[in-house]
Amino acid sequence: MNNTSPSRSLGGANLELLEIAGRTGMGAISDSDPVPWDQAWHTTFEHWRHTNYPPMPIMLVFCKRPSAYGSDLKCTQLFQFGVLSTRPKCGVYLVGRSPTGNGWLLPSTGNDHQDNCRLLQEAKLDDFPLVIFGLNESDIIFLPNGLNADEAGVLIPTAVSGSPFKDELLTSELVHFATKNLASGDLRKKLWEKANHYWPIEQAERTIQLFLLISLRAVFKNYEILAEPPVVAGRIDILILSGDSKEPGRVILELKAVRQFGSTGTPVSKSTVITQIHEGIIQALTYFKDATNKYICLYDMRKDKVSSIYDDARLKCDSCGIKLRLFEVHPSAVEVRHAIVASGSGSTK
Amino acid sequence: MNTLLNENNEGTKKETLYRRFWILSLMSGVEEVGCSPIDLKSFNILAYLANAVAQCYGVPPLDATILKACDGPLYPTLIWDIDRLVGMGLVRVSDIVVDVSKRLRNVSYAITNAGLDCEEQCRMLHPSLAQTGDSLRSAAMAYSRNHLFLSKEGLLARDGNYADPTVSNGEVVDFGEWVRNNATANSIEKILAELGLELRKDPAVGVNIYSRYLAAFAANRVINE
Numbered sequence: 001m002n003n004t005s006p007s008r009s010l011g012g013a014n015l016e017l018l019e020i021a022g023r024t025g026m027g028a029i030s031d032s033d034p035v036p037w038d039q040a041w042h043t044t045f046e047h048w049r050h051t052n053y054p055p056m057p058i059m060l061v062f063c064k065r066p067s068a069y070g071s072d073l074k075c076t077q078l079f080q081f082g083v084l085s086t087r088p089k090c091g092v093y094l095v096g097r098s099p100t101g102n103g104w105l106l107p108s109t110g111n112d113h114q115d116n117c118r119l120l121q122e123a124k125l126d127d128f129p130l131v132i133f134g135l136n137e138s139d140i141i142f143l144p145n146g147l148n149a150d151e152a153g154v155l156i157p158t159a160v161s162g163s164p165f166k167d168e169l170l171t172s173e174l175v176h177f178a179t180k181n182l183a184s185g186d187l188r189k190k191l192w193e194k195a196n197h198y199w200p201i202e203q204a205e206r207t208i209q210l211f212l213l214i215s216l217r218a219v220f221k222n223y224e225i226l227a228e229p230p231v232v233a234g235r236i237d238i239l240i241l242s243g244d245s246k247e248p249g250r251v252i253l254e255l256k257a258v259r260q261f262g263s264t265g266t267p268v269s270k271s272t273v274i275t276q277i278h279e280g281i282i283q284a285l286t287y288f289k290d291a292t293n294k295y296i297c298l299y300d301m302r303k304d305k306v307s308s309i310y311d312d313a314r315l316k317c318d319s320c321g322i323k324l325r326l327f328e329v330h331p332s333a334v335e336v337r338h339a340i341v342a343s344g345s346g347s348t349k
Numbered sequence: 350m351n352t353l354l355n356e357n358n359e360g361t362k363k364e365t366l367y368r369r370f371w372i373l374s375l376m377s378g379v380e381e382v383g384c385s386p387i388d389l390k391s392f393n394i395l396a397y398l399a400n401a402v403a404q405c406y407g408v409p410p411l412d413a414t415i416l417k418a419c420d421g422p423l424y425p426t427l428i429w430d431i432d433r434l435v436g437m438g439l440v441r442v443s444d445i446v447v448d449v450s451k452r453l454r455n456v457s458y459a460i461t462n463a464g465l466d467c468e469e470q471c472r473m474l475h476p477s478l479a480q481t482g483d484s485l486r487s488a489a490m491a492y493s494r495n496h497l498f499l500s501k502e503g504l505l506a507r508d509g510n511y512a513d514p515t516v517s518n519g520e521v522v523d524f525g526e527w528v529r530n531n532a533t534a535n536s537i538e539k540i541l542a543e544l545g546l547e548l549r550k551d552p553a554v555g556v557n558i559y560s561r562y563l564a565a566f567a568a569n570r571v572i573n574e
Contacts, residue, residue, distance in 0.1 A: 009509075009535060010535055010536050011515075011535075012508060012512025013508065013512070013533070013536040013539075014507050015539075017507070018536055018543070019543050021543075021559070021561070022539065022544045022558070023544070026565075027494070027564075028544075028557055028558050029491075029553065029554065029557040030554050031490070031551070031553040040494070064380070064381045067380055068459070068460065068462045071441065071461070080497065082383070095383050096381055096384065097381060097382050097490070098382040098490075100493065100495070100497050102383055102384065103383075226554070229554060230551045231545060231546060288545060
């Protein structure tokens with residue numbers, strides 16, 4: 001702040017409403033958000049998820065220049081497209097970050113998914129992030145790299161009516177994410193540099209964060225869920241605020257990918273792993289002393305998943321009220337199946 | 350950057366260039382959110398907000414004063430410049446409404462692909478232009494997310510600067526020209542302090558919450574009441 005008066009006058013602003021806005025965080029969005037669409041889209045997704053009609057495909061292409069491309073490609077403009085509560089007709093739509101914007105229907109696209117894919121490729125828009133509705137009854141599929149990437153896509157989960165401030169519900173969603181989404185073929189491919197050698201990619205935590213964000217925002221659509229919000233002592237991996245829900249509280253999640261090898265195969269020592277986990281606990285401990293719940297989520301990407309490495313962390317978390325949640329991440333479908341057979345669930349609390 | 354000029358008056362050359370870059374950056378933010386084209390009244394509200402919140406991003410406002418009026422903020426110079434940008438093919442015009450007396454009632458503007466490319470090139474000329482461009486784009490995105498309800502009524506009712514009860518309609522609201530107090534920026538700082546977040550590291554979070562707070566007035570969605 002360069003020019004604020006010492007008196008910090010609020011002029012005509014309503015102090016009480018400013019305080020409520022600050023506490024709930026309603027409308028909070030960061031410019032560095034890694035998801036290509038705003039959380040508000042999830043309300044629209046839920047409206048459009050189910051249909052009484054036979055499933056028909058709708059593709060939403062998230063791009064930074066929807067009207068510019070739309071105008072050049074002679075698309076039909078649909079005013080305030082994302083706030084429509086009924087599912088629009090089938091076709092390919094170019095849209096921006098917010099559902100308050102317009103949609104641009106690509107000419108000649110309609111009921112035939114294969115035709116739509118071809119027309120999207122011809123328009124050279126096939127490498128933008130894509131969300132597809134209606135390939136079956138209620139699934140919504142996210143293709144982060146568009147059609148080009150030859151991927152089956154990641155499922156966007158259904159909203160629930162409960163609160164992420166309730167530990168049981170949030171933990172069950174975290175488990176669901178780890179056992180279903182992280183174990184899916186497409187997400188597995190994104191997490192490993194060399195899967196058969198257990199070398200995770202350098203940005204494993206970031207990748208997990210991106211897809212966990214999408215899942216949590218879809219499931220808890222009335223809450224504000226922020227990635228990397230800045231606080232005095234650093235940045236929180238994920239912060240959940242009450243937003244529209246009118247429910248007081250806030251939750252912080254620190255995420256750690258636990259490695260046995262670096263992305264180039266360099267071994268990571270046990271002491272380094274323990275130090276990294278300890279740093280995560282310190283971070284969680286430092287931020288927001290009044291938080292409803294604090295979590296440290298450990299995503300174990302090691303080949304030898306020796307659990308004694310977490311003994312010290314468990315004790316520390318128990319003593320300071322941080323909830324430690326441990327999830328196993330496997331590089332192949334075979335390993336996933338083995339883990340399910342071995343543990344019965346594939347993840348442990 | 351010369352693409353942005355079609356005048357030969359050296360005296361105003363830099364100011365004109367900067368103003369046009371400023372407009373294109375705002376419009377690129379509107380475009381990214383998906384809200385193009387933007388109508389003229391909305392653009393004037395956006396221009397005011399971008400000026401009012403510039404301080405939060407650590408960049409100077411284009412104009413730190415505005416005439417308070419029942420009809421909301423108005424920037425005739427910017428409108429003149431937008432029309433020049435239309436002539437250059439960097440902005441396209443739509444939704445023109447003319448009444449029976451041939452007076453312009455509405456017009457909407459959207460940045461073109463050429464305009465977006467031009468704005469990107471201008472950013473690369475100097476780090477300060479990149480910073481200004483980022484802040485304008487961010488402010489425009491915050492406004493556009495809430496544009497359905499963020500109206501002149503919201504500004505007149507609860508904006509720090511524009512609703513200042515010590516300034517009457519027809520008077521100038523000064524938030525940085527001579528008066529060293531920007532109540533809108535102070536309000537955003539207040540929100541972030543309540544939230545426990547750092548303004549300097551990510552002002553967009555506060556600007557977005559503030560825009561929602563302004564929009565909640567017209568949406569008749571008084572927060573938590």
